[in-house]
Amino acid sequence: MANSTLPFHAFVGRRVYxxxxxxRDGLQIEPEFVPTEDKIRMVNALSRTGLAKIEVTSFTSPKAIPALRDAEAVMKQIDRMEGVSYVALVPNLRGAERALECRVDEINMVMSASETHNLANVRMTRAQSRRMLTDIIQAACGAAAINISISTAFGCPMEGAVAAREVLELGDWFAQQGATGITLCDTTGMANPLQVEALCDGLAERWKGLELTLHFHNTRGMGLANALAGLNAGINRYDASLGGLGGCPYAPGATGNVCTEDLVHMLAAMGCDTGVDLEALLACAAQLPQLIGHDVPGQVLKAGKSDRRYPTPPDFVESRERALARDGSASDGKAAASS
Amino acid sequence: MANSTLPFHAFVGRRVYxxxxxxRDGLQIEPEFVPTEDKIRMVNALSRTGLAKIEVTSFTSPKAIPALRDAEAVMKQIDRMEGVSYVALVPNLRGAERALECRVDEINMVMSASETHNLANVRMTRAQSRRMLTDIIQAACGAAAINISISTAFGCPMEGAVAAREVLELGDWFAQQGATGITLCDTTGMANPLQVEALCDGLAERWKGLELTLHFHNTRGMGLANALAGLNAGINRYDASLGGLGGCPYAPGATGNVCTEDLVHMLAAMGCDTGVDLEALLACAAQLPQLIGHDVPGQVLKAGKSDRRYPTPPDFVESRERALARDGSASDGKAAASS
Structure with missing residues (x-):
């Protein structure tokens, strides 16, 4: 397996987080409130799978996102596992203060690379977001890790193409201000592998010392292909959502985030070291439909892992005996060949 | 866009078929018979999209696959477009004779790399299949192109791993016997990109002069990632199924073939030249649910192309005015940020 002249063979043994x-990103758009104790139970189960980080909740206004109105209760009552970083999204300084009171390991903040999406998503101009996020970095610096998620980094559903230099310049700014991590988000699933390669080439070097994460959606089926392109460009951190839960209010009809168990399954099959126990993760995903009241788009949960074995068909032994008996003559041609 | 030191940038401008x-592969497992005239209409519409090949039907026993019992009628009545190769699957010599009577451009035949799947799928031992396919190649040679689809090339749902040398040796054999093309089929979606890279490395050279095709399923969400790995290994021909129609009777619950319009969409976004008019292809896919009576898994049909634009939300202008009016102060934090 160790032919390192082949690009993907270089992934074997690589640590991916x-x-x-x-x-957070999944539940925030669910219409039904998930009871606090169920959320805690799910976070605790996820904590035991070996995930590097869990985005637990959002310290936002209960009016804005009623689904996450129990942020304090969840954050304070979950079991905190050694080695897992517990993240919360915060929309403003008050949110950051609430998150820090709950001793989050990492604060995540969102702004868009495109002006229109930023206004539509967080109701601020980019200049306002940049100032506010900078203020929060200064206030929270040292108390928690601080990640900036740059939305629409691969395209804006309203404006269209987003210039790479806008994304890079935003990242540079927050790196200078003291952010400890930057996530490039393909908010509505517009990215393709060529674009991922182009935007991410050299990024690990440019933002050395920062945690650099990619956040893909599977809107047009390219989620895992984009992750592959990210790996190829040297990026080792990925956001993903259990069951593929999530979506985007600005792209109705679209499927959600890249599915965590599908991503971990692919990475494991390619020999990457995610640290995740896939069976434990699948057990978590299997509980999702009951938690949220509907099916989820994850595929490995439905199909089983690649190494799943099926029994031979009921007429297999008879078929074989008949085949051997007529050895040399042609088939009866009655089988429905699948390719 | 032309930084050819980046691997995927080398795909720009590449011809992909x-x-x-x-x-054929989709309709054969549909429980409802699609009327002959509807099949003809769909093939004719597909012919005008710029596809390189269309697998039109299967000349098999009407008892085995009643859904394709109209093979002659379809094959004889479709419009034959210049530049499109019309393919039919044949399970035996009688099927090949029927296909040649209908002047197919290419005969496709299936056998599995694994003994158990071959017995289950075509009710012959591999040795029997090999002999029969060789006889058919000799009979049909010169009258049509002849493709051999090697099923379970990336793993068998019953036996598990399939040795690469078994696949390569089978391909070598059929290349020597006069086949004009070989398709490696991931019959139940077990392949991962590392494995595709490993199996396909050097294959274009090994089977030079043959048309070499990859046939992926999206069973575990890796369909497009595997195609990306195939491209990276130098393979330029792909099977795919409109709407993602199809599946495998030996992997219940699994989703189907890689979706043609999702694959073409990704390839177009990456600058590959598929020759396909994506809008025309999407128009074909949009007719599928009516044709077969149920929804299909294709994603681009649901989400629209990557360059689809959405209007700004209804309260956008008001939000912006409010944002500009409070310039310098913080947001009301009432937006539900999506990343």
Whole structure:
């Protein structure tokens, strides 16, 4: 397996870090409130799978996102596992203060690379977001890790193409201000592998010392292909959402975030070291439909892992005996060949 | 865009050939019979999209696959477009004779790399299949192109791992016997990109002069990632199925073939030249649910292309005015940030 002249063979043994965002990015758009104790139970179960990070909740206004109105209760009552970083999204300084009171390991903040999406998503101009996020970095610096998620980094559903230099310049700014991590988000699933390669080439070097994460959506089926392109460009951190939970209010009809168990399954099959126990993760994903009241788009949960074995068909032994008996003559041609 | 030191940038401008198999591999497992005139209409519409090949039907026993019992009628009545290769699957010599009577451009035949799947799928031992396919190649040679689809090339759902040398040796054999093309099929979606890279490395050289095609399923969400790995290994021909129609009777619950329009969409976004008019292809896919009576898994049909634009939200102008009016002060934090 160790032919390192082949690009993907270089992935074998590579450490890849997974941040599960289902409990925040997924639940925030669910119409039904998930009871606090169920959220805590799910975070605790996720904590035991080996995930590097869990985005637990958002310290936002209960009016804005009623689904996450129990942020304090969840954050304070979960078991904190050694080695897992517990993240919360915060929309403003008050949110950051609430998150720090709950001793989050990492604060995540969002702004868009495109002006229109930033206004539509967080109701601020980019200049306002940049100032506010900078203020929060200064206030929270040292008390927690601080990640900036740059939305629409691969395209804006309203404006269209987003210039790479806008994204890079934003990242440079927050790196200078003291952010400890930057996530490039493909908010509505517009990215393709060529674009991922182009934007991410040299980024690990440019933002050395920062945690650099990619956040893909599977809107047009390219989620795992984009992750592959990210790996190829040297990026080792990925957001993903259990069951593929999540979506985007600005892209109705679209499927959600890249599915955590599908991503971990692919990475494991390619020999990457995610640290995640896939069976334990699948057990978490299997509980999702009951938690949220509907099916989820994850595929490995439905199909089983690649190494799943099926029994031979009921007429197999008879078929074989008949085949051997007529050896040399042609088939009866009655089988429905699948390719 | 032309930084050719980045691997995926080398794909820009590359000619990639798509063979749509929905009308055969997709329809053969549909419980409802699609009327002959509807099949003809769909093949004719597909012919005008710029696809390189269309697998039109299967000349098999009407008892085995009643859904394709109209093979002659479809094959004889479709419009034959210049530049499109019309393919039919044949399970035996009688099927090949029927296909040649209908002047197919290419005969496709299936056998599995694994003994158990071959017995289960075509009710012959591999040795029997090999002999029969060789006889058919000799009979049909010169009258049509002849493709051999090697099923379970990336793993068998019953036996598990399939040794690469078994696959390569089978391909070598059929290349020597006069086949004009070989397709490696990931019959139940077990392949991962590392494995695709490993199996396909050097294959274009090994089977030079043959048309070499990859046939992926999206069973575990890796369909497009595997195609990316195939491209990276120098393979330029792909099977795919309109709408993602199809599946495998030996992997219940699994989703189907890689979706043609999702694959073409990704390839177009990466600058590859598929020759396919994506809008025309999407128009074909949009007719599928009515044709077969149920929804299909294709994603681009649901989400729209990457360059789809959305209007700003209804309260956008008001939000912006409010944002500009309070310039310098913090947001009201009431927006539900999506990343």
């Amino acid at each position: 997974i941040n599960d965002v289902a409990m | 798509i063979n749509d198999v929905a009308m």
